[in-house]
Amino acid sequence: MSNIHPACKPVSGDFHLLNVQIKEHVAKSFTALLTCNIKVPYMKAVNLEGPPRAARREAIKDGMELGRKFLAEGEAGARSVCLKLKKTKWLPQQLVNVDEKDLYTNHPLPGFRDSQELFAKEEELVPPGEGWIRHSPTMLVHAHSPVYFVQKGEKAGKYCRQGARPGEWVDIDPPHAPQEYDIKVRAASASCVRRGTKFDRAVTLNDVTKIARLSLKLALSFVDRPATGFALFQGLRTSEAAQWCAENFHKKLLPRLAEKIHVYKTEELQEVLEATLKELDTEVMKSAFPFSGCSALLALLLGNRFVVAGVGDCRVLLLEGEGKGAGSTRLLDCEGRLDDEEEQLRFWQAGGMVVDGLLHHQQADKLDDAKRILCAPNVFDVLLAPDDELDVKQVRGAYRKLALKVHPDKQKDKDSVEMKAYQYAFARLEESKERLEGMIEEDLEACKQMRRVLHAEVHTRSGAASLLGVDWTPASDSILEEIEQDAAKAAKELKKKFAKLQAFAPDFGQAETICDEAVRTMARPCTVESLPRTEALLKEGLQMSRALGVRDLRSPRSVVVMEPKSASHFVSTSATIRFALLCGATAALKDDQLVQSAASHCRRPKASALAWNALVDAPSSAAVCISISPSGKAEAPAAKRQKTAQGADTVRARHILLRHQQVRQADPMLRRDPGRSLQEAEELALKTLETLTKTPMLGVR
Numbered sequence: 008m009s010n011i012h013p014a015c016k017p018v019s020g021d022f023h024l025l026n027v028q029i030k031e032h033v034a035k036s037f038t039a040l041l042t043c044n045i046k047v048p049y050m051k052a053v054n055l056e057g058p059p060r061a062a063r064r065e066a067i068k069d070g071m072e073l074g075r076k077f078l079a080e081g082e083a084g085a086r087s088v089c090l091k092l093k094k095t096k097w098l099p100q101q102l103v104n105v106d107e108k109d110l111y112t113n114h115p116l117p118g119f120r121d122s123q124e125l126f127a128k129e130e131e132l133v134p135p136g137e138g139w140i141r142h143s144p145t146m147l148v149h150a151h152s153p154v155y156f157v158q159k160g161e162k163a164g165k166y167c168r169q170g171a172r173p174g175e176w177v178d179i180d181p182p183h184a185p186q187e188y189d190i191k192v193r194a195a196s197a198s199c200v201r202r203g204t205k206f207d208r209a210v211t212l213n214d215v216t217k218i219a220r221l222s223l224k225l226a227l228s229f230v231d232r233p234a235t236g237f238a239l240f241q242g243l244r245t246s247e248a249a250q251w252c253a254e255n256f257h258k259k260l261l262p263r264l265a266e267k268i269h270v271y272k273t274e275e276l277q278e279v280l281e282a283t284l285k286e287l288d289t290e291v292m293k294s295a296f297p298f299s300g301c302s303a304l305l306a307l308l309l310g311n312r313f314v315v316a317g318v319g320d321c322r323v324l325l326l327e328g329e330g331k332g333a334g335s336t337r338l339l340d341c342e343g344r345l346d347d348e349e350e351q352l353r354f355w356q357a358g359g360m361v362v363d364g365l366l367h368h369q370q371a372d373k374l375d376d377a378k379r380i381l382c383a384p385n386v387f388d389v390l391l392a393p394d395d396e397l398d399v400k401q402v403r404g405a406y407r408k409l410a411l412k413v414h415p416d417k418q419k420d421k422d423s424v425e426m427k428a429y430q431y432a433f434a435r436l437e438e439s440k441e442r443l444e445g446m447i448e449e450d451l452e453a454c455k456q457m458r459r460v461l462h463a464e465v466h467t468r469s470g471a472a473s474l475l476g477v478d479w480t481p482a483s484d485s486i487l488e489e490i491e492q493d494a495a496k497a498a499k500e501l502k503k504k505f506a507k508l509q510a511f512a513p514d515f516g517q518a519e520t521i522c523d524e525a526v527r528t529m530a531r532p533c534t535v536e537s538l539p540r541t542e543a544l545l546k547e548g549l550q551m552s553r554a555l556g557v558r559d560l561r562s563p564r565s566v567v568v569m570e571p572k573s574a575s576h577f578v579s580t581s582a583t584i585r586f587a588l589l590c591g592a593t594a595a596l597k598d599d600q601l602v603q604s605a606a607s608h609c610r611r612p613k614a615s616a617l618a619w620n621a622l623v624d625a626p627s628s629a630a631v632c633i634s635i636s637p638s639g640k641a642e643a644p645a646a647k648r649q650k651t652a653q654g655a656d657t658v659r660a661r662h663i664l665l666r667h668q669q670v671r672q673a674d675p676m677l678r679r680d681p682g683r684s685l686q687e688a689e690e691l692a693l694k695t696l697e698t699l700t701k702t703p704m705l706g707v708r
Contacts, residue, residue, distance in 0.1 A: 039070030138226030197616035207629030231310025241591035280316035300556030343553030359566035365548025592625030
């Protein structure tokens with residue numbers, strides 16, 4: 008039984024045996040004591056004590072009455088006798104035949120005759136941790152993971168899973184025994200809004216086990232401590248996606264953590280965070296604000312393991328040491344910046360381009376012929392303008408004109424890079440001509456239908472309705488299901504019209520995706536008031552090419568991708584370190600700027616986060632600082648410092664409080680409105696702290 012958890016111990020003791028004895032007290036008084044361990048309907052120890060008596064014979068008489076009543080009426084009857092005995096005074100004639108040998112000693116209760124039945128009940132085991140529920144008379148199952156525990160029988164104390172075949176059980180290792188690491192965690196977030204709307208959201212989960220139990224009714228008994236979680240989101244276009252993710256990410260993360268009660272590998276924890284980000288992305292894409300997006304950063308500290316995952320414009324920096332000599336290491340640096348050459352090539356091939364520093368869909372009128380051919384989303388757009396007629400003659404005429412412009416032999420004065428681009432453009436031009444001629448010869452009408460689909464703007468409700476031939480009017484939730492069914496039926500009929508081209512058209516899959524996207528647009532909840540504001544976001548570009556949400560740039564072509572990255576770090580229990588969680592404007596700061604600005608705030612995470620925000624001038628910014636240091640529980644307490652003489656001008660201050668307009672409870676003694684916001688109060692507090700630390704005559708701890 009090597010896989011029995013050390014915390015599992017069989018229930019021991021004598022059950023269903025009645026014992027009554029006399030207890031003598033120091034004050035020369037005697038009481039009758041009744042004890043019995045019962046197991047039906049559940050395990051319980053019964054202990055009843057009679058009133059104190061001056062004579063031993065009176066206490067023996069009490070014990071005899073208690074024993075008789077317990078055997079006749081059980082615990083309830085014996086308790087009622089205890090109350091009556093407090094008012095009873097025994098007469099001498101009632102104590103004549105009292106003998107201590109008549110008290111019940113190891114007397115079996117009626118119905119429990121043999122010891123074998125009692126032994127079987129005593130061997131029932133109870134597993135450690137929370138979340139176990141009854142599966143069968145002999146087994147328990149963990150509510151959130153498919154792990155079973157055998158309570159009694161030949162395999163008592165073993166853990167198992169169901170096998171591939173019905174009735175097959177596979178033995179597994181015991182669950183993880185959580186450890187408490189000797190570290191202290193301080194964490195704080197800070198945000199700053201200088202202009203416009205607040206786009207950033209930061210969340211700190213100080214104890215994920217407690218939050219899981221109270222908020223989600225989940226048992227997280229098998230994770231190491233401390234167990235804390237952090238999240239930072241920066242909204243793109245609007246703050247709706249960031250707000251929704253901040254409110255709901257724990258509902259996706261904590262159930263995934265509860266799925267396993269064995270020890271997590273570090274790689275598995277990284278996969279949990281990445282899967283959480285993907286699930287958040289799926290929900291945002293299906294929501295009423297699919298064109299909103301955000302950069303996202305999740306962090307989890309379980310024991311001595313720190314795990315992070317992010318997507319978009321975010322970064323995690325590890326700061327080691329104290330003062331200006333502290334070192335820094337980039338733990339996570341997500342991709343997606345528009346100035347990266349590899350990223351530019353990726354989104355360029357997907358149909359994106361940078362205009363005024365923002366990522367948009369490509370605009371053909373701003374491209375030369377070679378780039379327009381290379382980046383055309385389909386074979387129709389390679390050769391034909393949107394208004395050109397679709398026939399073989401038009402295709403061949405367009406080919407001759409474009410061939411003269413992009414043929415490599417005509418580009419004598421171009422460098423090697425440009426020459427290569429013209430070679431690729433001419434190759435695609437020839438291939439598109441052959442494909443388009445074959446499609447037209449196969450079925451001209453099907454080609455026209457496919458071209459109409461590929462040119463449709465299905466992210467707007469009017470465009471999707473026009474493509475499918477349904478009513479575009481915004482509808483309430485009550486009839487959305489009916490609208491979705493009608494749209495799906497229309498999309499199915501539309502696909503049949505160009506189904507013959509599946510073997511000839513290279514863009515057949517893209518056309519089917521556009522039809523499906525039109526169905527999702529029609530099924531999206533919206534109102535007449537919100538529709539213009541939502542669809543106006545389609546004209547706005549993005550600062551990043553990787554993000555969560557932004558459906559219009561993700562489908563049918565992935566100009567923006569959602570591919571999270573993750574990293575991990577093992578925390579030492581003897582060193583003091585900090586983690587900087589940065590998103591948006593703060594992620595663009597240089598490492599030495601972050602180190603120098605927070606050099607004097609090694610153990611002040613709030614001050615560090617405020618100092619980092621002060622370095623940027625963006626409309627909105629946010630940062631999270633996590634400070635981890637030895638807790639010092641095992642060390643001896645520091646000696647109390649001796650008081651020293653103080654001058655008349657000396658002031659000892661433990662806290663400096665600043666009033667602001669967002670206090671939870673109004674101060675009844677306040678004579679005037681402080682006139683400052685919470686953000687202004689935090690900035691003033693940071694300035695005051697830095698002034699005190701820089702003054703030689705002042706000591707700040």
